[in-house]
Amino acid sequence: xxxxxxxxxxxxxxxxxxxxxxxxxxxxxxxxxxxxxxxxxxxxxxxxxxxxxxxxxxxxxxxxxxxxxxxxxxxxxxxxxxxxxxxxxxxxxxxxxxxxxxxxxxxxxxxxxxxxxxxx
Amino acid sequence: xxxxxxxxxxxxxxxxxxxxxxxxxxxxxxxxxxxxxxxxxxxxxxxxxxxxxxxxxxxxxxxxxxxxxxxxxxxxxxxxxxxxxxxxxxxxxxxxxxxxxxxxxxx
Numbered sequence: 001x002x003x004x005x006x007x008x009x010x011x012x013x014x015x016x017x018x019x020x021x022x023x024x025x026x027x028x029x030x031x032x033x034x035x036x037x038x039x040x041x042x043x044x045x046x047x048x049x050x051x052x053x054x055x056x057x058x059x060x061x062x063x064x065x066x067x068x069x070x071x072x073x074x075x076x077x078x079x080x081x082x083x084x085x086x087x088x089x090x091x092x093x094x095x096x097x098x099x100x101x102x103x104x105x106x107x108x109x110x111x112x113x114x115x116x117x118x119x120x
Numbered sequence: 121x122x123x124x125x126x127x128x129x130x131x132x133x134x135x136x137x138x139x140x141x142x143x144x145x146x147x148x149x150x151x152x153x154x155x156x157x158x159x160x161x162x163x164x165x166x167x168x169x170x171x172x173x174x175x176x177x178x179x180x181x182x183x184x185x186x187x188x189x190x191x192x193x194x195x196x197x198x199x200x201x202x203x204x205x206x207x208x209x210x211x212x213x214x215x216x217x218x219x220x221x222x223x224x225x226x227x
Binding site: 035044045046047050059061095100102103104105106107108109110111112113 | 152153155157159163164165166167170171174176208210212215216217218219220221
């Protein structure tokens with residue numbers, strides 16, 4: 001069974017930093033492109049970042065470029081999101097999501113999410 | 121960036137009725153890269169449709185997707201009580217974007 005479990009969320013002050021983790025199991029993690037997608041309270045979904053299977057290709061939404069860094073450790077089946085210079089508008093549930101393996105670029109599995117609150 | 125506009129914002133229907141949800145793109149989207157998701161309160165989104173018309177694993181056949189270019193549709197042929205949720209479309213291109221969602225509520 002595919003499982004994605006996020007952790008690391010919490011309350012942080014504006015300008016602060018936080019590192020999110022996503023532990024993957026039940027599939028060959030090292031062969032999949034992985035993503036972070038967020039959802040502000042009561043709002044829609046926003047793609048944040050993606051990283052290819054061997055970390056060769058990394059992309060960011062303009063809203064987080066230069067502040068967030070995505071990374072992965074295939075030996076540990078883990079995905080990370082380092083978030084710096086956090087702003088109130090970064091407050092959201094952050095989901096770890098897997099791209100499908102067939103080249104359709106849909107998110108076929110999601111974690112349960114971890115809440116990040118940026119507030120003084 | 122391709123903007124996806126979903127309509128209506130809210131759809132009020134009764135169980136057993138047919139639901140038609142629209143997703144319109146600001147530029148042409150490859151049909152291969154258009155997906156639909158269902159999200160219930162407090163839950164992560166669930167993939168329903170990928171490639172504009174292919175059902176994801178385990179999705180009932182009352183869900184169907186269609187469309188091409190800039191106009192895509194998600195149809196639920198006969199609503200079940202568990203289908204009342206928020207639905208999002210998503211495209212992959214130079215960036216990844218989602219529509220703002222359609223809330224399907226019980227009338």
